[in-house]
Amino acid sequence: MNSIVSTAGGRIDLHLHVLPGLDDGARDDDAALEMLRGLQDAGFSRVVATPHADDARYTYGPERIEAARAALEARAREAGLTIDVGRGAEYAYGARFHDELAARRLMTIDGSRYVLLELPETFMPAAMPNVLFEVGAAGYYPIVAHPERCQPFHDDLDRLLALTTGRALIQVSFRSLAGTFGRTIKKTAWALLEGGHADLVATDCHSPRELPKIVRPVLAELESRLPPRRLQQLLSATPNRLIAAA
Ligand SMILES: [Fe+2]
Structure with a gap:
């Protein structure tokens, strides 16, 4: 397990695609270093690389992820950066996720019990509450990635809360908050944050x-729209607590 002592108290980004060559994220080492430099400048002391782990698009393997993570962190040190790079994966709901769950070998966030899962965007399988329950029964705890992008929850946040309360954490994404996916998703993302649900x-x-x-623009907007203590909780206290439980 990685040492996280040096990051205690700093901002931690628990979801990004910074490992070159593993998915649709950083194109190469230089792009990855530029991302790390920018995030360090924005106050992050640790990022947890979460390459896509889906059924078809990308090659997935915990060993590949760890090798890429270690190589990138070494390059970051050579470049004079202090930001730490942790490892995880972003599982899409599908066959691979179920296989890895059944085998109890899901790649968790920094070796903790928390596992990052993205739900289908256009429909919500009726089995989803049971699936989240199974994840918990297997000793993991799900973090639902950007649920604001799921259509069934638009204008019905209670449905999301009924699904996740006691079973999963809610993680909102900067990209949604910036409007990358349109107005409805942006509105839902801010409602989750400002309603205290995220x-x-x-x-x-x-x-x-x-x-x-x-x-940078979303950070500035978060700083202006949320109380400092709440932002500190979302970006620092809670992620520190989750990975400290590793
Ligand atoms: Fe992602």
Whole structure:
């Protein structure tokens, strides 16, 4: 397990695509370093790389992820950056997720019990409450990635809360807050945050271009719209607590 002692108290991004060559995130090492530099400048002391783990699009393997993480962190140190790089995966709801769950070998956030899961965006399977229950029964705890992007929850946040309360944490994404996916998703994301329903907020950053376009503007907006203590909880206290439980 990684040492997290040095990051205690800093901002932690628990969801981004910074490992080159594993998914649709950072294109190469230089892009990855630029992302890390930008996030460090924005006050982050640790990021947890969460490459897509779905059924078809990307090659997935915990060993590959760990090797890429270690290589990137070493390059970051050579470049004089102090930001730490942790490892995880962003599972799509599907066959691979079920297989890894059944085998009790889901790749968790920094070796904790927390596992990042994205739900289908256009429909909500009737079995979803049972699936989240099974994840818990297997000893994991789900973090639902950007549920604001799921159509069934638009204008019906109670449905999301009924699904997740006691079973999963809610993580809102900077990209949704910036309006990347349109007005409805943006509105839902801010409603989750300002209504006090979100447990976490994460960049889901895919490219250095998103630093000036998304990360910095959303941070500024978060600072102006949320009480400082709430923002500290979302970006620092809660993620520190989750990975400290590793
Ligand atoms: Fe993501």
